[in-house]
Amino acid sequence: MEFLGWDQVEAGAVLPSFEKVSCDIVDLKQEDRDYAKTNSYTASVADWRVFKPVFNRDTCIDCQNCWVFCPDTAIISRDKKMVGIDYDHCKGCGICVEVCPTNQKSLLMFGENEDNDIALANWPEKTKKEK
Amino acid sequence: MSKIIKNLKQFSTSNDRFEGAHLLCPGCAHSIIVRELLNCTDDNLVIANATGCLEVCTAVYPHTSWDASWIHIGFENASTAATGAEAMYKALKNKGRLKDPDKPVKFVAFGGDGATYDIGFQFLSGAVERGHDFTYICLDNEVYANTGGQRSSSTPIGASTTTTPAGRVSYGNKKMKKDIVAIMASHGAPYVAQVAPNKWKDMVKKYQKALATEGPVFINAMSACTTEWKFPSNETIEVSDLATDSLVFPLYEIEDGHKLTITYRPRNIIPVRDYLGVQGRFKHLFKKENEYLIDEMQKTVNAKWELLQKREEAGV
Numbered sequence: 001m002e003f004l005g006w007d008q009v010e011a012g013a014v015l016p017s018f019e020k021v022s023c024d025i026v027d028l029k030q031e032d033r034d035y036a037k038t039n040s041y042t043a044s045v046a047d048w049r050v051f052k053p054v055f056n057r058d059t060c061i062d063c064q065n066c067w068v069f070c071p072d073t074a075i076i077s078r079d080k081k082m083v084g085i086d087y088d089h090c091k092g093c094g095i096c097v098e099v100c101p102t103n104q105k106s107l108l109m110f111g112e113n114e115d116n117d118i119a120l121a122n123w124p125e126k127t128k129k130e131k
Numbered sequence: 132m133s134k135i136i137k138n139l140k141q142f143s144t145s146n147d148r149f150e151g152a153h154l155l156c157p158g159c160a161h162s163i164i165v166r167e168l169l170n171c172t173d174d175n176l177v178i179a180n181a182t183g184c185l186e187v188c189t190a191v192y193p194h195t196s197w198d199a200s201w202i203h204i205g206f207e208n209a210s211t212a213a214t215g216a217e218a219m220y221k222a223l224k225n226k227g228r229l230k231d232p233d234k235p236v237k238f239v240a241f242g243g244d245g246a247t248y249d250i251g252f253q254f255l256s257g258a259v260e261r262g263h264d265f266t267y268i269c270l271d272n273e274v275y276a277n278t279g280g281q282r283s284s285s286t287p288i289g290a291s292t293t294t295t296p297a298g299r300v301s302y303g304n305k306k307m308k309k310d311i312v313a314i315m316a317s318h319g320a321p322y323v324a325q326v327a328p329n330k331w332k333d334m335v336k337k338y339q340k341a342l343a344t345e346g347p348v349f350i351n352a353m354s355a356c357t358t359e360w361k362f363p364s365n366e367t368i369e370v371s372d373l374a375t376d377s378l379v380f381p382l383y384e385i386e387d388g389h390k391l392t393i394t395y396r397p398r399n400i401i402p403v404r405d406y407l408g409v410q411g412r413f414k415h416l417f418k419k420e421n422e423y424l425i426d427e428m429q430k431t432v433n434a435k436w437e438l439l440q441k442r443e444e445a446g447v
Binding site for chain 1: 162
């Protein structure tokens with residue numbers, strides 16, 4: 001499908017979400033769906049980010065707080081397990097880091113240009129509770 | 132058939148129907164509220180969306196973020212569009228012209244606080260009065276955020292907005308917030324409730340009840356706005372926590388226009404001052420000459436909470 005310019009679009013335009021008319025999308029996982037080019041799933045807002053969240057599997061307890069509070073559907077969670085972050089859709093708001101309950105946090109914000117492996121290697125130590 | 136959601140882990144197996152890469156601000160609570168509505172049910176949905184932040188940001192040509200039938204309609208008539216679709220659906224069902232008549236379809240309308248409290252109010256009132264089977268969800272961010280932060284009749288007293296700026300002579304908005312929940316309840320709607328994004332379980336429960344209820348349902352959802360309330364984007368949930376714990380935004384539901392139930396009682400009630408302190412729109416209230424307003428607000432909040440508790444006890 002070719003994208004039209006703003007003056008070529010007819011009034012009352014329809015944007016299809018899927019290639020075919022589909023009624024069972026509730027049963028399909030996102031990666032199995034037949035998205036049309038006009039679905040924003042195919043777009044990216046990665047250039048909005050200044051800081052990015054990095055996910056550390058070692059401390060994660062799969063509580064899914066980050067999944068429920070993510071405004072951008074950018075936390076990938078499959079079979080009750082946290083899988084990772086969808087860097088195409090994440091805008092770097094930092095809500096997931098704030099709601100993460102573990103000590104040390106399983107999600108932390110790093111600069112956009114930092115390498116994920118280096119960030120994981122330098123993960124901060126557990127903070128002690130002040131008495 | 133409504134989905135049974137026992138805990139967050141089970142809820143997280145839902146397949147999202149609200150896609151990312153919409154253009155809402157980072158940290159916007161609108162999408163948290165909308166995502167949970169789309170995730171809490173397996174039914175097909177027909178959604179009408181009034182003009183506002185949610186509409187302009189989720190369907191920017193050439194992309195749409197909705198995996199459900201969705202229509203953009205004018206500022207005032209989201210409720211009318213949803214009820215019209217519902218009437219059509221009923222008519223086709225009666226004539227036997229539906230392909231799959233047993234599959235349940237739910238009708239939902241979204242509107243911002245401007246579209247609900249001010250511009251779309253008479254349409255909403257009419258839709259509820261006619262008794263259509265639909266759910267109206269107001270995303271209440273207490274300001275016209277889409278057009279640059281003008282005051283709406285949902286803006287609380289003392290808030291600085293672009294049309295009621297705080298300065299040497301003014302302390303900001305001078306009018307009290309309209310009690311939309313009480314207004315909608317007195318229409319005799321079978322179910323009216325208030326939700327906040329930080330209490331996801333309470334929210335999902337109310338959504339499921341709303342979708343299962345036959346007849347018009349109104350839900351007022353508090354939506355913290357990082358841009359106009361002026362707090363950092365990662366504090367959306369904390370600010371919502373402060374709003375519900377300081378009882379500025381109490382969570383309750385009203386059935387059949389009179390039976391009030393408080394669904395969330397904070398363990399430690401925090402002072403309103405803490406809630407105001409984290410937001411830039413209230414920072415002028417902490418000047419010496421405006422401090423009396425904070426005490427007045429605390430009194431109003433206390434009186435409202437007293438009233439809610441009394442109403443719950445009496446059941447009227």
